[in-house]
Amino acid sequence: MRNFSGYLVLTCAAIATLLVNVENAKASVIQLTFEGLQDLESINGFYNGGTGSLGSAGPNLGVAFSSNALAIIDADAGGSGNFGGEPTPDTIMFFLDGNPFMDVAAGFTTGFSTYYSAIGSAGSLTIYDGLTGTGNILATLILPVTPSNGAPDPNGAFSPLVPIFVAFSGTAKSVVFGGVQNQIGFDNVTFGSINPGPAVPEPSTLTLLSLGAVGIAISARRRRRSQQNAAV
Numbered sequence: 001m002r003n004f005s006g007y008l009v010l011t012c013a014a015i016a017t018l019l020v021n022v023e024n025a026k027a028s029v030i031q032l033t034f035e036g037l038q039d040l041e042s043i044n045g046f047y048n049g050g051t052g053s054l055g056s057a058g059p060n061l062g063v064a065f066s067s068n069a070l071a072i073i074d075a076d077a078g079g080s081g082n083f084g085g086e087p088t089p090d091t092i093m094f095f096l097d098g099n100p101f102m103d104v105a106a107g108f109t110t111g112f113s114t115y116y117s118a119i120g121s122a123g124s125l126t127i128y129d130g131l132t133g134t135g136n137i138l139a140t141l142i143l144p145v146t147p148s149n150g151a152p153d154p155n156g157a158f159s160p161l162v163p164i165f166v167a168f169s170g171t172a173k174s175v176v177f178g179g180v181q182n183q184i185g186f187d188n189v190t191f192g193s194i195n196p197g198p199a200v201p202e203p204s205t206l207t208l209l210s211l212g213a214v215g216i217a218i219s220a221r222r223r224r225r226s227q228q229n230a231a232v
Helices: 004-027 203-231
Strands: 030-032 063-065 070-073 091-094 101-108 111-117 123-128 137-143 162-167 172-178 185-191
Touching (some): 101 185, 111 123, 111 137, 172 185
Antiparallel strands (some): 030 185, 101 172, 111 185, 123 137, 123 172
Protein backbone atom coordinates (compact mmCIF):
# COMPACT_ATOMS: atom_id res chain seq x y z
CA MET A 1 0.00 0.00 0.00
CA ARG A 2 1.30 3.48 -0.86
CA ASN A 3 2.03 5.39 2.34
CA PHE A 4 0.84 8.88 3.18
CA SER A 5 4.18 10.62 2.65
CA GLY A 6 4.57 9.12 -0.80
CA TYR A 7 1.04 10.18 -1.78
CA LEU A 8 1.65 13.73 -0.53
CA VAL A 9 4.97 13.97 -2.40
CA LEU A 10 3.25 12.96 -5.65
CA THR A 11 0.50 15.51 -5.06
CA CYS A 12 2.98 18.31 -4.37
CA ALA A 13 5.03 17.34 -7.42
CA ALA A 14 1.94 17.60 -9.62
CA ILE A 15 1.13 21.02 -8.17
CA ALA A 16 4.70 22.21 -8.74
CA THR A 17 4.49 21.10 -12.37
CA LEU A 18 1.21 23.01 -12.75
CA LEU A 19 2.76 26.17 -11.31
CA VAL A 20 5.77 25.95 -13.65
CA ASN A 21 3.54 25.44 -16.69
CA VAL A 22 1.35 28.38 -15.71
CA GLU A 23 4.33 30.66 -15.14
CA ASN A 24 5.71 29.70 -18.56
CA ALA A 25 2.35 30.57 -20.13
CA LYS A 26 2.27 33.89 -18.29
CA ALA A 27 5.75 34.74 -19.55
CA SER A 28 4.42 34.88 -23.11
CA VAL A 29 1.48 37.17 -22.26
CA ILE A 30 2.18 40.63 -20.86
CA GLN A 31 -0.36 43.29 -19.94
CA LEU A 32 0.46 46.94 -19.31
CA THR A 33 -2.02 48.91 -17.20
CA PHE A 34 0.13 52.07 -16.75
CA GLU A 35 -0.67 52.18 -13.05
CA GLY A 36 2.16 53.64 -10.99
CA LEU A 37 3.00 56.38 -13.50
CA GLN A 38 2.31 60.03 -12.70
CA ASP A 39 -0.05 62.35 -14.52
CA LEU A 40 1.43 63.48 -17.88
CA GLU A 41 4.62 61.47 -17.31
CA SER A 42 6.44 60.07 -20.35
CA ILE A 43 6.41 56.28 -20.00
CA ASN A 44 9.94 55.82 -21.42
CA GLY A 45 11.69 52.96 -19.58
CA PHE A 46 9.08 52.47 -16.84
CA TYR A 47 8.56 48.87 -18.07
CA ASN A 48 12.18 48.37 -19.13
CA GLY A 49 14.17 48.42 -15.91
CA GLY A 50 14.30 52.21 -15.88
CA THR A 51 11.87 54.99 -15.03
CA GLY A 52 9.35 57.32 -16.54
CA SER A 53 10.30 60.94 -17.17
CA LEU A 54 9.29 61.94 -13.62
CA GLY A 55 11.18 59.13 -11.92
CA SER A 56 8.42 56.54 -11.53
CA ALA A 57 9.77 52.96 -11.63
CA GLY A 58 7.80 49.92 -12.73
CA PRO A 59 8.42 46.21 -13.35
CA ASN A 60 11.17 45.27 -15.79
CA LEU A 61 9.21 43.60 -18.59
CA GLY A 62 11.59 44.41 -21.41
CA VAL A 63 9.18 46.96 -22.89
CA ALA A 64 10.19 50.53 -23.80
CA PHE A 65 8.10 53.44 -25.10
CA SER A 66 8.99 56.46 -27.19
CA SER A 67 9.12 59.72 -25.23
CA ASN A 68 5.83 60.98 -26.70
CA ALA A 69 3.86 58.14 -25.08
CA LEU A 70 2.38 59.71 -21.94
CA ALA A 71 0.47 58.49 -18.93
CA ILE A 72 -2.62 60.37 -17.81
CA ILE A 73 -4.68 59.88 -14.65
CA ASP A 74 -8.47 60.11 -14.48
CA ALA A 75 -9.71 63.47 -13.18
CA ASP A 76 -11.84 61.53 -10.69
CA ALA A 77 -8.57 60.31 -9.14
CA GLY A 78 -6.93 63.74 -9.08
CA GLY A 79 -5.37 63.76 -12.54
CA SER A 80 -6.11 65.75 -15.69
CA GLY A 81 -7.73 62.99 -17.74
CA ASN A 82 -11.12 63.57 -19.38
CA PHE A 83 -11.96 59.87 -19.59
CA GLY A 84 -13.80 57.15 -17.72
CA GLY A 85 -14.74 53.50 -17.81
CA GLU A 86 -11.11 52.40 -18.02
CA PRO A 87 -10.72 48.63 -17.41
CA THR A 88 -8.10 49.16 -14.67
CA PRO A 89 -8.32 52.53 -12.91
CA ASP A 90 -7.01 55.14 -12.91
CA THR A 91 -4.26 55.57 -15.52
CA ILE A 92 -4.16 55.18 -19.30
CA MET A 93 -1.76 56.04 -22.14
CA PHE A 94 -2.20 58.87 -24.66
CA PHE A 95 -0.05 61.28 -26.68
CA LEU A 96 0.15 64.99 -27.53
CA ASP A 97 2.45 64.88 -30.55
CA GLY A 98 3.48 62.41 -33.23
CA ASN A 99 2.52 58.73 -33.12
CA PRO A 100 4.23 56.88 -30.26
CA PHE A 101 5.66 53.39 -30.47
CA MET A 102 6.24 50.54 -28.06
CA ASP A 103 9.32 48.31 -28.38
CA VAL A 104 9.45 44.69 -27.16
CA ALA A 105 13.06 43.65 -27.69
CA ALA A 106 12.42 39.94 -27.02
CA GLY A 107 9.51 39.96 -29.47
CA PHE A 108 6.02 38.55 -29.10
CA THR A 109 3.74 36.32 -31.14
CA THR A 110 0.09 35.29 -31.53
CA GLY A 111 -1.74 38.59 -31.13
CA PHE A 112 -2.15 42.05 -29.68
CA SER A 113 -5.09 43.57 -27.84
CA THR A 114 -6.00 46.71 -25.95
CA TYR A 115 -8.81 48.94 -24.74
CA TYR A 116 -9.16 52.38 -26.31
CA SER A 117 -11.38 55.44 -26.63
CA ALA A 118 -11.47 57.75 -29.68
CA ILE A 119 -14.70 59.74 -29.70
CA GLY A 120 -13.93 62.17 -32.54
CA SER A 121 -11.54 60.54 -35.01
CA ALA A 122 -10.51 56.98 -35.84
CA GLY A 123 -7.12 55.63 -34.80
CA SER A 124 -4.89 52.76 -35.83
CA LEU A 125 -2.41 50.16 -34.61
CA THR A 126 0.47 48.92 -36.77
CA ILE A 127 2.57 45.95 -35.70
CA TYR A 128 6.11 45.54 -37.05
CA ASP A 129 8.75 42.81 -36.88
CA GLY A 130 11.47 45.41 -36.23
CA LEU A 131 12.05 47.85 -33.40
CA THR A 132 10.83 51.49 -33.40
CA GLY A 133 8.18 50.82 -36.02
CA THR A 134 10.51 49.46 -38.69
CA GLY A 135 10.75 46.30 -40.76
CA ASN A 136 7.86 44.32 -42.16
CA ILE A 137 4.27 45.10 -41.19
CA LEU A 138 2.70 42.04 -39.56
CA ALA A 139 -0.73 43.57 -38.95
CA THR A 140 -2.61 46.84 -39.24
CA LEU A 141 -5.78 47.52 -37.31
CA ILE A 142 -8.11 50.48 -37.85
CA LEU A 143 -9.71 51.71 -34.62
CA PRO A 144 -13.21 53.04 -35.31
CA VAL A 145 -14.69 56.01 -33.49
CA THR A 146 -16.04 54.89 -30.13
CA PRO A 147 -19.21 55.93 -28.27
CA SER A 148 -19.16 58.83 -25.83
CA ASN A 149 -22.16 57.97 -23.73
CA GLY A 150 -20.63 58.66 -20.33
CA ALA A 151 -21.15 55.09 -19.21
CA PRO A 152 -20.03 53.96 -16.76
CA ASP A 153 -18.44 57.32 -15.84
CA PRO A 154 -20.52 60.43 -16.63
CA ASN A 155 -17.60 62.69 -15.66
CA GLY A 156 -15.38 61.59 -18.55
CA ALA A 157 -16.12 62.41 -22.19
CA PHE A 158 -13.80 59.63 -23.38
CA SER A 159 -15.92 56.91 -21.83
CA PRO A 160 -16.11 53.98 -22.09
CA LEU A 161 -12.86 52.42 -23.27
CA VAL A 162 -13.68 49.46 -25.53
CA PRO A 163 -11.66 46.31 -26.30
CA ILE A 164 -10.14 45.49 -29.68
CA PHE A 165 -7.66 42.86 -30.87
CA VAL A 166 -5.71 41.54 -33.85
CA ALA A 167 -4.01 38.20 -34.52
CA PHE A 168 -0.92 37.85 -36.70
CA SER A 169 1.80 35.44 -37.85
CA GLY A 170 5.48 35.96 -37.15
CA THR A 171 7.35 37.64 -34.30
CA ALA A 172 6.55 41.27 -33.58
CA LYS A 173 8.96 43.68 -31.94
CA SER A 174 7.14 47.01 -32.01
CA VAL A 175 3.70 48.59 -32.17
CA VAL A 176 2.90 52.09 -33.45
CA PHE A 177 -0.17 53.78 -31.95
CA GLY A 178 -1.84 56.05 -34.49
CA GLY A 179 -4.51 58.69 -34.19
CA VAL A 180 -5.20 62.37 -33.69
CA GLN A 181 -3.08 63.83 -30.89
CA ASN A 182 -4.93 64.26 -27.60
CA GLN A 183 -7.98 62.52 -29.09
CA ILE A 184 -7.31 58.84 -28.35
CA GLY A 185 -6.29 56.86 -25.27
CA PHE A 186 -5.27 53.25 -24.55
CA ASP A 187 -5.34 50.97 -21.54
CA ASN A 188 -4.59 47.33 -20.69
CA VAL A 189 -2.21 46.95 -23.62
CA THR A 190 -1.74 43.19 -23.93
CA PHE A 191 0.63 41.35 -26.22
CA GLY A 192 1.09 37.64 -26.80
CA SER A 193 -2.70 37.19 -26.71
CA ILE A 194 -5.82 38.42 -28.47
CA ASN A 195 -7.55 38.72 -25.10
CA PRO A 196 -7.09 42.17 -23.47
CA GLY A 197 -6.46 40.71 -20.04
CA PRO A 198 -4.54 38.02 -18.13
CA ALA A 199 -4.94 34.57 -19.68
CA VAL A 200 -4.15 32.55 -16.54
CA PRO A 201 -4.86 32.81 -12.78
CA GLU A 202 -2.77 35.15 -10.67
CA PRO A 203 -0.09 33.54 -8.42
CA SER A 204 -2.15 34.18 -5.26
CA THR A 205 -5.06 32.23 -6.76
CA LEU A 206 -2.73 29.39 -7.72
CA THR A 207 -1.34 29.27 -4.17
CA LEU A 208 -4.85 28.87 -2.76
CA LEU A 209 -5.59 26.14 -5.30
CA SER A 210 -2.40 24.28 -4.40
CA LEU A 211 -3.10 24.51 -0.66
CA GLY A 212 -6.59 23.24 -1.33
CA ALA A 213 -5.22 20.27 -3.26
CA VAL A 214 -2.88 19.36 -0.40
CA GLY A 215 -5.79 19.65 2.02
CA ILE A 216 -7.86 17.30 -0.14
CA ALA A 217 -5.01 14.78 -0.20
CA ILE A 218 -4.69 14.86 3.60
CA SER A 219 -8.45 14.55 4.11
CA ALA A 220 -8.64 11.59 1.73
CA ARG A 221 -5.84 9.82 3.61
CA ARG A 222 -7.57 10.41 6.96
CA ARG A 223 -10.86 9.01 5.64
CA ARG A 224 -9.14 5.85 4.44
CA ARG A 225 -7.42 5.37 7.79
CA SER A 226 -10.74 5.82 9.63
CA GLN A 227 -12.42 3.26 7.39
CA GLN A 228 -9.59 0.75 7.96
CA ASN A 229 -9.74 1.21 11.75
CA ALA A 230 -13.50 0.76 11.74
CA ALA A 231 -13.20 -2.50 9.85
CA VAL A 232 -10.84 -4.08 12.42
